[in-house]
Amino acid sequence: MGVINDEFGAFVAYNAVEVDHAADGPLAGLTLAVKDIYDVAGYPTGCGSPIKLAESPIHRTSAPAVQRMLDAGAEFIGKTNTDELAYSLNGQNMHTGSPVNVRAPGRITGGSSSGSAAAMAAGLCDLAIGSDTGGSVRAPASYCGLFGIRPTHGRVPLDKTMPLAPSYDVAGYFADDAEIFLKAAPVFLGDDETAFTLSRPLRADDAFAMLMSEREADALKPAQMQIAGVLGDAQSVTLAADGLDAGYWVFRHIQAHEAWQVHGAWITEHDPQMTPGVRERFEFGRDRTSAEVDAAKAKRRVITAALEDLLGTDGVLILPTVPSIAPMRDASGDDLQAFRERALAILCISGNSGLPQVSLPLAGLDDCPLGISLLGPRGSDRALVELAAAIVARH
Numbered sequence: 001m002g003v004i005n006d007e008f009g010a011f012v013a014y015n016a017v018e019v020d021h022a023a024d025g026p027l028a029g030l031t032l033a034v035k036d037i038y039d040v041a042g043y044p045t046g047c048g049s050p051i052k053l054a055e056s057p058i059h060r061t062s063a064p065a066v067q068r069m070l071d072a073g074a075e076f077i078g079k080t081n082t083d084e085l086a087y088s089l090n091g092q093n094m095h096t097g098s099p100v101n102v103r104a105p106g107r108i109t110g111g112s113s114s115g116s117a118a119a120m121a122a123g124l125c126d127l128a129i130g131s132d133t134g135g136s137v138r139a140p141a142s143y144c145g146l147f148g149i150r151p152t153h154g155r156v157p158l159d160k161t162m163p164l165a166p167s168y169d170v171a172g173y174f175a176d177d178a179e180i181f182l183k184a185a186p187v188f189l190g191d192d193e194t195a196f197t198l199s200r201p202l203r204a205d206d207a208f209a210m211l212m213s214e215r216e217a218d219a220l221k222p223a224q225m226q227i228a229g230v231l232g233d234a235q236s237v238t239l240a241a242d243g244l245d246a247g248y249w250v251f252r253h254i255q256a257h258e259a260w261q262v263h264g265a266w267i268t269e270h271d272p273q274m275t276p277g278v279r280e281r282f283e284f285g286r287d288r289t290s291a292e293v294d295a296a297k298a299k300r301r302v303i304t305a306a307l308e309d310l311l312g313t314d315g316v317l318i319l320p321t322v323p324s325i326a327p328m329r330d331a332s333g334d335d336l337q338a339f340r341e342r343a344l345a346i347l348c349i350s351g352n353s354g355l356p357q358v359s360l361p362l363a364g365l366d367d368c369p370l371g372i373s374l375l376g377p378r379g380s381d382r383a384l385v386e387l388a389a390a391i392v393a394r395h
Contacts, residue, residue, distance in 0.1 A: 009099040010119035011078040017042035019062070025073030027187060030126040030180065032074040033119045035082050035112075037131060038063040038171075039160040047162045048082040048093050048112070051272050063160035065129060065171040065188070072187040077125055080115025084278050085263055086131060086164050088112050089139050089340050090327075094275040098329060103145045104368040107326035110140035113174075117144045120174045127184055128174045133164045134255060135322070135347035137172035141359040142371030143326035146174045147181040147388065151189055151381050153354030165258035168251070168351050178392040185385040196383035198316040198376055201227065201234035206244055207319035207346050216324050216365060223362035223372040227318055230391050234318055237310060240303075244345040247303055251348035253296040256285030276333055304353045311355070311377045316387065320346060321359040321371035349375065356381040358388045 011033070019041055022028070036046050039059040046053035062070065070076060081096045091114030092098045099118030101109040109118045113130025117140030120128045130137045132150040141148025149172050156171040163169055173188055175181035203224070211217050228234065240247055260282055267282055274282075311317065322343045327336055350357040355378055359371040376384040 006119070006122070006124060008102065008118050008122045008124070009097050010080055010115040010122065010124060012036050012046060012081055012096070012115070014043055014079060019070065019076040021070040021075055022073045025071065026183060027069060027127070028073030030074050031077045032069050033078055033080050033116055033125040033128040034066050034076065035116050035130050036079040037082055037086055037162040038066050038129060040066055040076065040079060043079055045162065048084040048086065048096060049272065050095050051270050052085075059160070061160065064157040065161065068187055069127065069129070069184070074127060080113075080119055080128065082115060083112035084274055086112040086133065086136060086162065087259060087278050087281055088275070089135055089343065090336055091117075091140065092275060094273070101144055101326060104143060104326045106329055107368060108143065108329050110143040110326060112136040113140050116174055117141065117146060120144065120146050120176055123176070126175070126180055130172050130174060131161070132170050132172045133168045134251065134344055134351060137174065138321050138347060138350075138357060138359045138371070138373065139343060141174060141361070142321040142369065145361040145364075145369030146176055147178065147361060148172060148174045148359045149381065149385065150350055150357045152356045152379050155189060155379070155381060163262050165255040165262070167258060168255055178389045182385055182389040185382055189381045189385070192382045193379055194313070196377065196380040197314055198380060198383050198387050199231065200312070200315045201231040202237045202310065202315055202317045203234035204239050204317050204319040204349070205236050206238050206240055207349065210244060210323050210342055210346050211320055212324040216320070216370065219365040219370055220320060220363050220372055223360070224318065226362060226394065227372070227374075227391055229394050230387070231316065239307065239310075239349060244349070246299070247348050247352055248341065248345040250296045250299045250303065251344065251352055253288055253292050254300065256281060257288045257293045258285070260285030277337065300352050307349070307353045307355065308378065313377055315377065316384070317375040319349065319373050319375065321373045322346060325365050325368040325370050354378065356384050358384050360388050360391065362392075
């Protein structure tokens with residue numbers, strides 16, 4: 001059957017159940033791990049919550065995002081741990097523990113796709129499905145030295161998947177190998193509706209200004225040079241005249257409001273014990289007013305239009321995935337929250353706009369991974385993955 005229990009805390013300790021997959025196909029011979037917010041035939045869906053797990057039936061069919069990988073020949077080997085209700089960037093869950101980041105000892109994996117990233121980094125699988133609402137594929141990809149994609153919003157179906165904030169939720173995947181990352185793209189993403197040629201590189205100066213220090217900036221310079229080797233020199237641009245923090249608050253208000261709309265009644269009914277920070281984020285959403293949310297949505301439309309105009313059909317935005325390497329596992333709650341807010345100011349560029357972003361493991365600092373990202377026009381997901389593979393191949 002493959003891996004179910006492991007020493008890295010990556011997998012949920014479910015009893016192994018064989019899941020049918022195609023005998024051949026483009027992903028034949030590759031193993032697949034799946035975040036425990038997606039239904040998988042023969043398994044419950046726990047969503048990082050013991051109460052949700054107790055309430056869950058054993059599902060008879062798998063989520064479409066999973067089934068398309070199985071139909072392409074991938075072999076399912078287990079469901080992976082997640083932060084409670086997928087509402088965290090840290091990968092720390094008081095009920096299931098914190099998966100181990102083997103590539104940054106003593107540091108977090110990031111979340112909420114923590115188990116998927118941990119399994120991938122530890123070499124326990126060839127592909128892993130996660131989800132990304134605020135940054136839950138891209139941040140763990142950077143922290144764990146992986147390829148990861150947040151697709152165009154709405155591109156991959158989310159049926160039979162636990163929602164968090166529907167206007168931000170997307171399904172994404174990780175790989176540790178550029179060829180496998182590329183091989184999975186047609187299966188997971190389908191075809192681009194337009195033949196994109198991403199040939200106009202843009203450097204998001206205000207995103208690079210969110211890095212923690214000059215050390216991170218210096219660490220990312222070789223990666224930028226590698227990208228320039230394929231795309232040429234990038235034009236410097238500023239995305240937000242009023243600062244990226246403004247976009248963060250747009251994201252924060254809408255995401256939290258939607259999360260409470262989805263889960264608030266359940267939280268009120270069950271009053272679950274939750275990891276510090278998770279309940280507070282839900283309660284922040286509970287307390288948002290209609291005026292605040294409407295204003296944030298109006299601002300989001302402006303942000304989206306400006307970014308789409310900047311990119312056109314041929315632009316590709318270069319930006320750091322997150323402000324630095326993974327925070328320490330024993331960092332204080334206040335320090336983790338401060339880093340989360342700084343990271344989300346960068347991560348929400350893709351989230352607010354709904355545009356696709358790929359994180360590439362091209363840099364490092366203090367012997368820990370540090371990702372750099374490419375963000376493309378709406379619907380350019382396959383072209384973006386192909387560009388990422390071309391950049392890596394040039395190294």
